[in-house]
Amino acid sequence: MKLGLTIAFIIVSVVLAILVLSQEGKENGFTGSFTGATDTYWGKNKKHSRESKIQKATAFFGALFIILAAILSSKWINK
DSSP states (O other): OHHHHHHHHHHHHHHHHHHHHHSOOOTHHHHHHHTTOOOOHHHHOGGGSHHHHHHHHHHHHHHHHHHHHHHHHSTTTOO
């Protein structure tokens, strides 16, 4: 069981790293609002964008990462 959880943990770690690195930067946040930039179609409909899907997947795999790390570090699995 420990071997299977360790393999799952490694896979989740790699997927999480890929998801984090594929996200776009937020550098346009303050300067866009400061200079008075207008909202675009994608700015108003962010829940349907590719970036939104990547953020949701990142949150899911992040939670899964934490859960697997807690299970693997527990005493009952290390017996």
